[in-house]
Amino acid sequence: MNAPVDVSFFARAAKPLTSYRPYWAKRFGTAPFLPMSRAEMEKLGWDSCDIILVTGDAYIDHPSFGMAVIGRTLEAQGFRVGIIAQPDWQSAEPFKVLGKPNLFWGVTAGNMDSMINRYTADRKIRSDDAYTPGDIGGKRPDRAAIVYSQRCREAHKDVPIVLGGIEGSLRRIAHYDYWSDKVRRSIVVDSKCDLLLYGNAERALVEVAHRIAAREPVEKITDVRGTAFVRRPDDESGKGWFEIDSTTVDEPGPVEAHINPYMTTSEQAAAQGSSCSKEEGGATDSVAVGAQSTGATDQNSPNPTIQAIQFVANPALKTRLKVPPREKTVIRLPSYEQVKSDPVLYAHANRVMHLETNPGNARAMVQAHGEGVTARDVWLNPPPIPLTTAEMDHVFDLPYARGPHPSYADENGSHDHGTKIPAWEMIRFSINIMRGCFGGCTFCSITEHEGRIIQSRSEDSIIQEIEDIRDKVKGFTGTISDLGGPTANMYRLGCRSPEIEAACRKPSCVFPGICQNLTTDHGPLIKIYRRGRALKGIKKILIGSGLRYDLAVKSPEYVKELVQHHVGGYLKIAPEHTEQGPLSKMMKPGIGNYDRFKQMFEKFSEEAGKKQFLIPYFIAAHPGTSDEDMMNLAIWLKKNGFRADQVQTFYPSPMASATAMYHSGRNPLTKVRRQMRDEAEESVDIVRGEKRRRLHKAFLRYHDPNNWPLLREALKAMGRADLIGNGKHHLIPTFQPLTDGGYQSARRKNSTPTGVKSATAAAPANSTKPGQPQKGRILTQHTGLPPRVTGSAKPSARKPR
Numbered sequence: 001m002n003a004p005v006d007v008s009f010f011a012r013a014a015k016p017l018t019s020y021r022p023y024w025a026k027r028f029g030t031a032p033f034l035p036m037s038r039a040e041m042e043k044l045g046w047d048s049c050d051i052i053l054v055t056g057d058a059y060i061d062h063p064s065f066g067m068a069v070i071g072r073t074l075e076a077q078g079f080r081v082g083i084i085a086q087p088d089w090q091s092a093e094p095f096k097v098l099g100k101p102n103l104f105w106g107v108t109a110g111n112m113d114s115m116i117n118r119y120t121a122d123r124k125i126r127s128d129d130a131y132t133p134g135d136i137g138g139k140r141p142d143r144a145a146i147v148y149s150q151r152c153r154e155a156h157k158d159v160p161i162v163l164g165g166i167e168g169s170l171r172r173i174a175h176y177d178y179w180s181d182k183v184r185r186s187i188v189v190d191s192k193c194d195l196l197l198y199g200n201a202e203r204a205l206v207e208v209a210h211r212i213a214a215r216e217p218v219e220k221i222t223d224v225r226g227t228a229f230v231r232r233p234d235d236e237s238g239k240g241w242f243e244i245d246s247t248t249v250d251e252p253g254p255v256e257a258h259i260n261p262y263m264t265t266s267e268q269a270a271a272q273g274s275s276c277s278k279e280e281g282g283a284t285d286s287v288a289v290g291a292q293s294t295g296a297t298d299q300n301s302p303n304p305t306i307q308a309i310q311f312v313a314n315p316a317l318k319t320r321l322k323v324p325p326r327e328k329t330v331i332r333l334p335s336y337e338q339v340k341s342d343p344v345l346y347a348h349a350n351r352v353m354h355l356e357t358n359p360g361n362a363r364a365m366v367q368a369h370g371e372g373v374t375a376r377d378v379w380l381n382p383p384p385i386p387l388t389t390a391e392m393d394h395v396f397d398l399p400y401a402r403g404p405h406p407s408y409a410d411e412n413g414s415h416d417h418g419t420k421i422p423a424w425e426m427i428r429f430s431i432n433i434m435r436g437c438f439g440g441c442t443f444c445s446i447t448e449h450e451g452r453i454i455q456s457r458s459e460d461s462i463i464q465e466i467e468d469i470r471d472k473v474k475g476f477t478g479t480i481s482d483l484g485g486p487t488a489n490m491y492r493l494g495c496r497s498p499e500i501e502a503a504c505r506k507p508s509c510v511f512p513g514i515c516q517n518l519t520t521d522h523g524p525l526i527k528i529y530r531r532g533r534a535l536k537g538i539k540k541i542l543i544g545s546g547l548r549y550d551l552a553v554k555s556p557e558y559v560k561e562l563v564q565h566h567v568g569g570y571l572k573i574a575p576e577h578t579e580q581g582p583l584s585k586m587m588k589p590g591i592g593n594y595d596r597f598k599q600m601f602e603k604f605s606e607e608a609g610k611k612q613f614l615i616p617y618f619i620a621a622h623p624g625t626s627d628e629d630m631m632n633l634a635i636w637l638k639k640n641g642f643r644a645d646q647v648q649t650f651y652p653s654p655m656a657s658a659t660a661m662y663h664s665g666r667n668p669l670t671k672v673r674r675q676m677r678d679e680a681e682e683s684v685d686i687v688r689g690e691k692r693r694r695l696h697k698a699f700l701r702y703h704d705p706n707n708w709p710l711l712r713e714a715l716k717a718m719g720r721a722d723l724i725g726n727g728k729h730h731l732i733p734t735f736q737p738l739t740d741g742g743y744q745s746a747r748r749k750n751s752t753p754t755g756v757k758s759a760t761a762a763a764p765a766n767s768t769k770p771g772q773p774q775k776g777r778i779l780t781q782h783t784g785l786p787p788r789v790t791g792s793a794k795p796s797a798r799k800p801r
Contacts, residue, residue: 014385026078049082056110056140061401092154108165109144149191163193226384242324335368343664350660351668360502430482440508442657484545522558549597563604585624621687623661630699
C-alpha cells in the first residue's frame with residue numbers, strides 16, 4: 001500500500017528538498033560531527049561557518065534530535081553548519097566561539113519548551129534535565145529562545161536570526177503563559193527575530209537558506225509557507241491581500257435580536273426598558289409620520305396609516321461577487337491587546353487558528369501587536385507542505401553519527417556514567433518511522449507542531465536504519481526499543497480521497513468517531529514488524545510509543561502481531577479518563593474502546609502463553625473534569641486493580657485547545673459565544689487552585705495513605721461517605737496509619753523532598769538485597785511488574801495456570 005501523502009495534493013505542491021543546486025561550500029564534504037569549536041572547524045578546513053545553530057539541548061547527532069536533523073539537512077545542501085549547544089547565556093561571549101556566521105543564526109530552545117523542561121505542572125523547579133549530560137538542571141535559561149536570540153543579536157547584530165523549534169512553534173501568536181498566568185505577545189515580537197519557522201521546518205529552512213545565500217534580504221522573504229514575521233501596517237509587501245475579519249469565520253459575542261419592522265419607535269424603546277423621547281414631547285411617531293407623508297395606507301393593518309416595510313432585492317447585487325483566491329486571503333485575528341484583556345476573544349482566536357491548520361486550505365493570519373506608532377502585525381503564513389516519503393527518507397538517511405558529541409564523553413570516551421544523557425539513552429536504539437498525528441487531543445501540542453497529515457518513511461529506509469543500529473551503535477544487544485513516532489500505529493494512515501484531505505477542516509480524524517474517509521489498514525506496519533524481527537542479529541523489537549487503541553481494534557491482525565511479538569511484559573496506553581465529560585473536552589474516545597482493546601490484548605497474550613499487562617495512563621485536573629468525574633475514575637481504578645505510581649496532571653502548554661479552555665472558561669471546540677456560560681452543555685469546569693488540583697491527583701492515587709485525609713473530607717462534602725470504610729467495595733478506609741503527609745514519586749529528583757521517609761518506604765535492617773522488593777510489599781502495575789508472591793500472605797488454594 002502506498003503512503004497517502006505520496007498520492008495526495010501535498011506531494012505535488014512543493015519543490016522537493018533534493019532539487020536545489022548545492023551551495024558552493026559542499027566541496028568541504030561531510031563532517032563526522034558538526035563542529036562545536038574552532039579546532040574542529042580547522043580540522044575540516046573551514047575558515048568560517050555559513051550557519052550557526054544555537055540550541056538549549058546537548059548536541060546529539062541523531063535523527064530524533066531537532067538540531068541534528070536541521071544541521072545535517074543544511075549540510076546536505078552544501079552549507080557549513082556549526083553548533084553552539086547549551087551556551088552560558090550570562091554574556092554574548094560564548095556566542096562568539098565559532099566566529100560570525102556568513103548567512104544567519106538558527107536558534108531553538110531545544111526538543112522541549114524551556115518552561116515545560118524547567119518546571120513541573122505545579123510550577124515547581126525541576127532539578128534534572130534529560131537533555132543535559134549528567135541529567136543536570138539549569139543549563140538553559142527560562143524562555144530560552146528569547147534569551148538566545150538577544151545574545152545572538154549582541155554578538156553580531158547585523159546577522160539575521162531565524163528562530164525555530166517547538167518553543168517558537170507553540171508561541172507564534174499571542175498565547176496564554178501558564179507560568180506567569182497572563183497572555184504574552186508572540187515570540188516573534190519578544191525575541192526580535194527576523195523570521196520564525198514553525199513546525200518541522202526542513203522545507204522552509206532549505207528555501208530560506210538558499211535565498212539568503214543568494215543575497216536576498218531576509219526582510220523581503222515573506223512568501224515562504226510555515227513562517228511568521230513582523231510586518232508594519234504601511235509595508236508595501238502587505239498590499240494586494242484580501243483581508244477577512246476573524247469574527248466572520250467564527251463570530252464571538254452575543255447575537256443581537258433582529259428589530260421587528262412592525263414595531264413603532266416607542267414600542268421598540270419599551271421593549272428595551274426605555275421610553276421614546278419624541279413621544280414624551282408630544283411629537284408624532286416617526287414611522288407614522290413617514291407613512292402619512294407618502295399618503296400610502298395598508299387597509300389590512302390595525303393602523304391603516306402605517307405601511308409595512310417591504311424588502312426589495314438590490315439589482316446591483318444580482319451579479320455574482322468574485323471570491324478572491326485563498327492564497328491571497330488573510331484572516332485578521334483579534335489583536336494582542338484584545339485577547340489579553342478579553343478571554344472570550346482569546347478562545348475565539350485559538351479556535352480560528354486551529355481551523356486554519358490544514359496545508360491544503362489554510363489561509364494566512366495576521367495579529368496586531370501595539371497601537372499607534374508602535375503598531376506592527378505578526379504575519380503567519382499557511383502551514384508548510386508535508387514531506388513526501390522520498391523526502392522523509394532523504395532526511396532520515398543523512399550521515400548521522402547516532403551518538404552524543406565526543407566533547408561530552410568522560411576520560412574513557414564513554415557516555416554511560418556521569419556524562420549520561422537520559423534522553424539519548426531513551427532513544428538510543430529506537431527508530432522514528434513517521435511524523436504527525438491526526439488525533440487532535442486538546443491537551444497535546446503534536447498536531448500544532450507537526451501537523452495532522454501523516455508523513456511516513458519507506459519500508460526500506462526503516463529496515464536500513466535497523467541494520468545500521470545493529471552494525472554501528474556501541475552497546476547494542478539485539479533489542480530495538482521502539483519503532484514508532486508521535487503515535488505508534490498511524491504509519492501510512494491517511495485520507496482515502498486526496499480532494500477531501502486537502503479540503504477537510506476537522507480538528508480530528510478519530511473524534512467523536514473514526515472518520516469514514518480514514519484508512520485504518522495496518523498491513524504496511526505489520527509487514528515492517530515481521531521483516532524487522534526476521535533480520536539477523538535482531539532478537540526483539542519493542543513498541544514504546546503511545547498506541548492509539550481505537551484504531552488498533554479495527555485491525556485484529558495488528559493487535560495479535562503486536563501483543564505476541566512486540567510487547568515486553570507491559571504495554572502503555574492512554575485512555576486519559578473514564579467519564580464522558582472530560583473525554584469530550586480532550587477529544588478522546590470512550591472507555592469502551594479501552595475495554596475492547598483489553599479483551600483482545602488478554603486473548604492474544606493467553607494464546608501466546610505470555611503473562612502481559614496493560615498500563616493505562618490518566619490525566620488529573622483537565623478542563624471539563626468535575627470532582628465527581630475524578631471520584632468515578634478512582635472507583636474504576638480500584639475496581640480494575642490499578643494503583644498509579646506516577647500521576648500526570650494537566651499541564652497548560654502554549655497554544656493547545658485545552659489551554660484556551662483553562663484560561664477562558666470557554667470551549668473552543670464549539671462556536672465561542674459570550675453567553676456560553678449560561679448554556680450548561682457548553683460550560684467548562686476549570687480546575688484551579690492548589691487544593692483542588694491536589695484533590696484530583698489524590699483521587700488518582702487513592703491507595704496512598706497520605707491522600708486519605710483529603711479524600712475523606714472531599715467524599716463527605718460530596719455526599720459520598722458511603723465510599724469510606726474497610727470493605728472491598730469502599731474506596732478508602734476509616735483508619736489512618738502514621739505517615740509523613742508527603743509524596744515522593746519514582747523520579748525522586750522531580751519531587752519536593754519531605755525530609756522524612758515514610759514508614760512504608762523505610763527499609764528494615766533485615767531487608768532483602770538491593771534492587772529486590774521488600775517482603776510483603778506490593779509492586780504496582782505502573783512499575784511494569786505484576787504483584788509477586790512474597791510469602792507474607794496465605795497461599796491461594798487455586799493453582800496458577
